[in-house]
Amino acid sequence: MIKTLFKKRSLLLSLLMLAAMVVAIQLYIERRYLEQVEEVQTQAVSELLGTIRYQLESELTNNLSLINGLAAFIASYPDFTATQFELYASTVLAREPALVNLAAAPGLVIRHIYPYEGNEAAIGLDYMRQPNQRADVLLAVQTGSMIIAGPLELVQGGTAFIGRAPVYVPDETAAPAAPREPGAPAAPAAPREPRLWGIVSAPILAATIYDNAGLMNLPADLMFAMRRPASSGGGEVFFGAPATFQNPAAVIMPISAGGSTWEIAAAPPVALLQGGTAIYLLRAGSFVVFLLLAVLLTLRHRQTESNLALKNIIFRNERFLRAVETVSQVGGWRWSDDLFTELSTQARDIMMLPRNDNVVDMTGFCFSLDTRSAELLSHYITQAVKLRQRIDQELELRRREGRVVWVHLKADVAELEDGRVELIGAIQDITQQKKVDQLIEYQANYDSLTGLPNRGLFQDRLHTALLHAQRRSTRIAVLFVDLDNFKSVNDNLGHDAGDELLVETAQRIQASIRAEDTVARYSGDEFVALLLDVFSASVVSRIADEIVSAMRLPFVLDGRQVYCSVSIGVAFYPDDGDSVDTLVIKADQAMYEVKKSGRNSWQFYTTAMQLESEQKHHLYNELVVALELNRLFVVYQPIVEAASGRVVGCEALVRWPLEDGGWIAPDIFIPIAEERGLINRIDLFVLLTSLRFLKELNAALPEPIALSVNVSPRLLHLRDDDAQDWLRTLEREKNVKVTIEITERVLVEDSGSAHEVLDQLHRAGVQIAIDDFGTGYSGLSYFSRFPVSSVKIDRSFVQDLGLRATETTLVETILLLASKLGIKVVAEGVETEKQAAFLRDNHCDYLQGYHISQPPVSYTHLRAHETGRNL
Numbered sequence: 001m002i003k004t005l006f007k008k009r010s011l012l013l014s015l016l017m018l019a020a021m022v023v024a025i026q027l028y029i030e031r032r033y034l035e036q037v038e039e040v041q042t043q044a045v046s047e048l049l050g051t052i053r054y055q056l057e058s059e060l061t062n063n064l065s066l067i068n069g070l071a072a073f074i075a076s077y078p079d080f081t082a083t084q085f086e087l088y089a090s091t092v093l094a095r096e097p098a099l100v101n102l103a104a105a106p107g108l109v110i111r112h113i114y115p116y117e118g119n120e121a122a123i124g125l126d127y128m129r130q131p132n133q134r135a136d137v138l139l140a141v142q143t144g145s146m147i148i149a150g151p152l153e154l155v156q157g158g159t160a161f162i163g164r165a166p167v168y169v170p171d172e173t174a175a176p177a178a179p180r181e182p183g184a185p186a187a188p189a190a191p192r193e194p195r196l197w198g199i200v201s202a203p204i205l206a207a208t209i210y211d212n213a214g215l216m217n218l219p220a221d222l223m224f225a226m227r228r229p230a231s232s233g234g235g236e237v238f239f240g241a242p243a244t245f246q247n248p249a250a251v252i253m254p255i256s257a258g259g260s261t262w263e264i265a266a267a268p269p270v271a272l273l274q275g276g277t278a279i280y281l282l283r284a285g286s287f288v289v290f291l292l293l294a295v296l297l298t299l300r301h302r303q304t305e306s307n308l309a310l311k312n313i314i315f316r317n318e319r320f321l322r323a324v325e326t327v328s329q330v331g332g333w334r335w336s337d338d339l340f341t342e343l344s345t346q347a348r349d350i351m352m353l354p355r356n357d358n359v360v361d362m363t364g365f366c367f368s369l370d371t372r373s374a375e376l377l378s379h380y381i382t383q384a385v386k387l388r389q390r391i392d393q394e395l396e397l398r399r400r401e402g403r404v405v406w407v408h409l410k411a412d413v414a415e416l417e418d419g420r421v422e423l424i425g426a427i428q429d430i431t432q433q434k435k436v437d438q439l440i441e442y443q444a445n446y447d448s449l450t451g452l453p454n455r456g457l458f459q460d461r462l463h464t465a466l467l468h469a470q471r472r473s474t475r476i477a478v479l480f481v482d483l484d485n486f487k488s489v490n491d492n493l494g495h496d497a498g499d500e501l502l503v504e505t506a507q508r509i510q511a512s513i514r515a516e517d518t519v520a521r522y523s524g525d526e527f528v529a530l531l532l533d534v535f536s537a538s539v540v541s542r543i544a545d546e547i548v549s550a551m552r553l554p555f556v557l558d559g560r561q562v563y564c565s566v567s568i569g570v571a572f573y574p575d576d577g578d579s580v581d582t583l584v585i586k587a588d589q590a591m592y593e594v595k596k597s598g599r600n601s602w603q604f605y606t607t608a609m610q611l612e613s614e615q616k617h618h619l620y621n622e623l624v625v626a627l628e629l630n631r632l633f634v635v636y637q638p639i640v641e642a643a644s645g646r647v648v649g650c651e652a653l654v655r656w657p658l659e660d661g662g663w664i665a666p667d668i669f670i671p672i673a674e675e676r677g678l679i680n681r682i683d684l685f686v687l688l689t690s691l692r693f694l695k696e697l698n699a700a701l702p703e704p705i706a707l708s709v710n711v712s713p714r715l716l717h718l719r720d721d722d723a724q725d726w727l728r729t730l731e732r733e734k735n736v737k738v739t740i741e742i743t744e745r746v747l748v749e750d751s752g753s754a755h756e757v758l759d760q761l762h763r764a765g766v767q768i769a770i771d772d773f774g775t776g777y778s779g780l781s782y783f784s785r786f787p788v789s790s791v792k793i794d795r796s797f798v799q800d801l802g803l804r805a806t807e808t809t810l811v812e813t814i815l816l817l818a819s820k821l822g823i824k825v826v827a828e829g830v831e832t833e834k835q836a837a838f839l840r841d842n843h844c845d846y847l848q849g850y851h852i853s854q855p856p857v858s859y860t861h862l863r864a865h866e867t868g869r870n871l
């Protein structure tokens, strides 16, 4: 707004200046023109005036010559007669009509006059007595020549100049009778000197003179005047406009005739002096010129303004582009004939070029790069030019001095009019993005703790290796490495120590394998190794040996020496499998075998394992059918109060009878059900069945007994509908007192959800017992974290009671500890009275085992006791 106002103002100012200039020039030209006009006018007037002067002078002089003629006549015939005078005068007057009359005054008294008629009054007029003529007459006498006076009013009317001439005659007689001015010196007596006879005079009609001199026909607008000179007659103007003499442009000229002078003046007409139409035309012209210039100026101004606006837009666009370039780290470039003909600042920065070089030649630029970068770049450009193909490539530019930048190079190919090819492109610095990508890729593929490839990358590499091995008929080995006591290290020394142990383990495994092989962290404390081109199993056994021995060396964690061995299982391609999954599973199975047979060693996968796994698979299928056909059932083993022997509860145990009367032990099918995800359905079935049974039973008993059910760790994760149903059933159950038996594993591998479920059940009045207590991790910390109400000493300890000191002490300790913690103890697997006695003596709360009651085993037996009557 202010800007436009300012611009308007500047235009206005320019226009004003232009106007001032035009006016100034106009005034100058006008003045010069007027000066010229004046000069011409003055010239013309002067010329005219000169002519008039000449005319007047000659008119007057002509008439005077007549008077002089008369004077000469009289001088020759001083004694002329009246008739002679008349004759002479009539002849002269006839020739010169301007002359009014001719008079002769001998002795200065008029004696003759022609024509006589009308002039009779003049006869006898004595000049010396005429005050208005005396001076003129005396002057004529004194100068001896003719004097013209006037103009003056004639007695007989009209205005006339009067010419007077003295007449001298030879003095033959006496002294002149001429009167003398008083005081004038007496004329010296000279006998031969002519004597003044008198004067002759004649009025010359002014009108005729003027007419003859052309004064009557002067241009109408010409100013003209005539006067007596300022010195003599007082400057009185007697003809024309007196103002003429006051006109500064007037030309004044003297006229002299007959001894007198006058002045004539003429001035050019005012209109002419002001320049007249020419000036108006000039002014109009100037105005038109001004208008034209003003239009031009305005146009020019507008153009300048629009240019400025354009420049502004261009400038803004450029700045905008530059900002965008900087923000996006994208630069622009043009290439043709092996030259970068244009490079934006950003492009230069990205290409690590100085900002001032004008044109960058390609070879020079390539020379600053390392060979590979240069080759790639040249290749892309030549290909683009040759095939008329766009470039869209990511490229690593490495400069010779070591700086590296990742760029995204894009270009379109344009064909120029002369057939040459030009590339117009963009270059983007994607170094940061590459770094992020690399980081993401690293994070996606590598384990952050150990820096080893993770499970995903391992699987990829194994997959690729399998394809290679297939093609080249080579062998591959997969090692599954599991730390033996990692959990306890973690629990006892803390997670930092655990992490350190993992890192060190990774290093030891890595050090044991060959450079071309891969070690990966598979999960928590599991590692896998991929060994390529294994020609013989002995190579693998040597490597496995090395890993096991390396791991036997102590770790120093947190300043303490710690031992942590590994169990390794090995599977081969193509011997044990040809897919990623199979090979890993088989190596895992082999590892598991090592675990079972005492850990701290390695083993190849064997066909026995294969057989076992096949059997497992078969059993699983059977179990699915059995569940479906409702062939499973539940038996109940009583739990008695140690002191009184009173039955206080029972443990529900699932049974899978076979058609042939035999059965499959839960120890066999429960792990399979757990592995394959069937356990939750089984546990739900057991819970529903046993609750129904206990309600019936309790109805018949004087004192209700409690129910214990075994719970798989899986169930507590509540991942499926069965688990949800199970939880809801337990929560709603108000009539039967229920204890759930969980293993220590559940608590050690404390997942948030298990913890929550246990709390929830505890609040709902469900009791929690730790099953197989003593076999697992033996940590006691979880007692404070979980609402545990009882522990069940594992039957392996009970069976050794009194036989082995360690087990005996352990049972004693458990009982002591539990009583201190206010936790009830159930002894499982009590088979003898001796055991029962020992437990009673050591204040064990409850007993369970064949000694008290054996859960029914045979199918028929079970059927008969299903309702619990065997209790």
Ligand code: C2E
Pocket: 637, 652, 653, 654, 665, 666, 667, 670, 679, 682, 683, 686, 710, 711, 712, 741, 771, 772, 795, 828, 829, 830, 831, 848, 849, 850, 851, 855
């Ligand atoms: P457990 O929880 O420790 O169950 C006690 C096992 O010890 C039962 O074996 C029982 O028959 C056996 N037993 C009882 N008294 C004696 C004795 O005096 N001497 C000896 N040698 N054994 C005795 P069973 O029924 O074969 O069950 C084995 C395991 O299967 C159970 O061990 C339990 O972990 C699991 N299991 C059984 N039923 C279920 C179930 O319904 N759900 C779940 N998740 N697991 C179950």
Ligand code: CA
Pocket: 651, 710, 741, 771
């Ligand atoms: Ca149990």
Ligand code: CA
Pocket: 771, 772, 792, 794, 795, 828
């Ligand atoms: Ca048990």
